[in-house]
Amino acid sequence: MSSSILIKNGHVIDPASGLDEKTDLLITNGKVASIGDNQEGNGAKVIDASGLIVSPGFVDLHVHFREPGYEYKETIKSGAMSAVAGGFSSVCCMANTSPVNDNGTVTSEIVKKGLEAKAARVYPIGAVSKNLDGKELAEIGEMKEAGAVAISDDGKCVLNPKMIRSAMEYASMFGLTVIEHCEDESAKDGVINEGEVSARFGIKGIPPTAEDSIASRNIVISAYTGLPTHLAHISTKGTVDAVRLAKAKGLKVTCEVTPHHFTITEDELESFDTNFKMNPPLRTKEDLKAIKEGLKDGTIDCIATDHAPHASWEKEVELDKAPFGIVGLETALPLSLKLVEEGVISLTQMIALLTCRPSAIFNLPGGSLKKGSPADICIFDSQKKWIVEPEKFLSKGRNSPFNGKTLKGKNIVTIVDGNIVYNPANL
């Protein structure tokens, strides 16, 4: 069991309990023991958080940790270390490994490796269908028992509407939500957003309608069945509008957005740089504006990174041959803080989008600093400027579109379950 930790003089913000003040926070036995001024640690390790923000550890509903099968891209250990470097204490990893996480044995193995990593909490997401083929349901019950927190064929869309409905209905028996990667067949062979850049440079486009059509389909099924649907990494104005409408009708529709989709646009692809290639693709300025609106008015439930590491040699190829995906865990915080600086959302809203709101979607522990909560905490400096140097990432992935950029805001300490798992500055 971990020893006590006293975090002194930090600006403690916990949207879940409405806390927002400069105070001290005491951790004992892996739990938040008390919050209040001038606490005595009685031998606890003291962390001086003066000038820093103390937040619940961030919760990422969408990462790809590549193990088993693609350990050269990322292992559960390296991914979990990358997570805590970025301030994340909990991550949910998608099922598109090799073998696919479509049965309890693979799920158990991921849980075991996650615990061994002694970094972020690693929650497996099981597959909807066996081998992500979209044909037969995976053994959802067994995966739930082994520790799966949601199910998804992410990377692929469940195209068959009968199949996605079955998955939602069957998973509801285990209290699991189905996550959809919204992409219909019109996106086939597409490389970047279908728009101005694809037209000018003759690059195959992925139309925004590819996302909107599936998002709308899932909303319709959710309305009909009364079951929840969670839409992964939404990227278009059309989908933001559809989710807003669904929420107004009181439907159980939730969604997430990635930091890159609220920061950069298709214009970056003029460089043909494969580190700007991901799926869904970077969209237009209008889409970016709609996403910011959605974050502001609560339509978008949370920020998730879609952290997708690849080996450098896999990305150093022609644009249309490069795999989709970028790393995101270690740059998510400063990109989110930029929204605060721009006045799109408040700091409290930002923290909510990274903590209590995502954890509520899958009923995960953490995401709050209420007394008795698991001591999952990050302490960050919202003003510290740093230059993104991917070779210094704890992730094995170097595929960041923000390479060389100066960002503002850096995580300093991460505590998971009362243990300090990240503290390079030795606070």
Place this chain on the structure above:
Amino acid sequence: MPTATEELNFTGKNLIRMADLTADEIRGLINTGLRFKEVSEREIKKVPALRGKTIVNLFFEPSTRTRTSFEIAGKRLSADVINISASASSISKGETFKDTILNISAMKPNAIVIRHSSPGAALIASQITDCSIINGGDGAHAHPTQALLDLMTIAEKKKNFENLNVTIVGDILHSRVARSNINALRSLNANITLCAPPTLMPPRSDVFGAKITTDIKKAVKGADVVMMLRIQQERMGQGLFPSLREYARYFCLTPEVMKETKDDVIIMHPGPINRGVEISSEVADGNKAVILYQVTHGVAMRMAVLYLICGGTKDE
């Protein structure tokens, strides 16, 4: 037409896409091409300009016409020309594009001509190596030497590019030839009209700064230049149009359609032509077609490009 003194305006190390060139550089290249045309008319078709220089034709997708044109151009300048095709090299053994470029560069050629199915391949290659890169066509992105030889053909037949009416008909969506010509013609202030079924036109066609129509008769009305694009049969399988028969019904350049053009119109086609599909035999073989001049000019223009990029001295 531009004067000879402008011809050395192009001093670039690479030729990737027309959008990178200034109007003066384009005019300089056209003039150099026109001057090289004469070499091909000689009995002994060789000048020593690039003696001792090595040019690699690195072709990742099949091409007879462009590869042959570059090869003849290089040889007429006395360069050593080596052809490498994807099927005959380590590319098929799984070597990455980057490693292929690095390996060929390590043999120290003066220039590499790259043909590739992926848009941006030539640009990426130019970021990998210090060797000069000439884009011989990359996916639907760019084909700058084709645009230059087209412009050279227009320059020989027409007085000025300013306000020249140029119509391009066919598969704009998948055409690197169209994109390169559009970029170049815009730099030179020509008026551009594009004509295609909506399925073969990108949704954001407004980026081309051109007039857009689906009616070929309206498209060619008052045209000084009509460029027809090759239609590829495989697009039918992608559901983009029903049949070659129906395509021809609406988009074939026939004598009937030709009535709408100016009398001194010139008809161009990058080849190879599909007779009776995008162009009727009467038009292709008629006195307004300059399709074979384009092929001849291809050699001269590629001589000009190789000469200016490889820094030869034209000591005849």
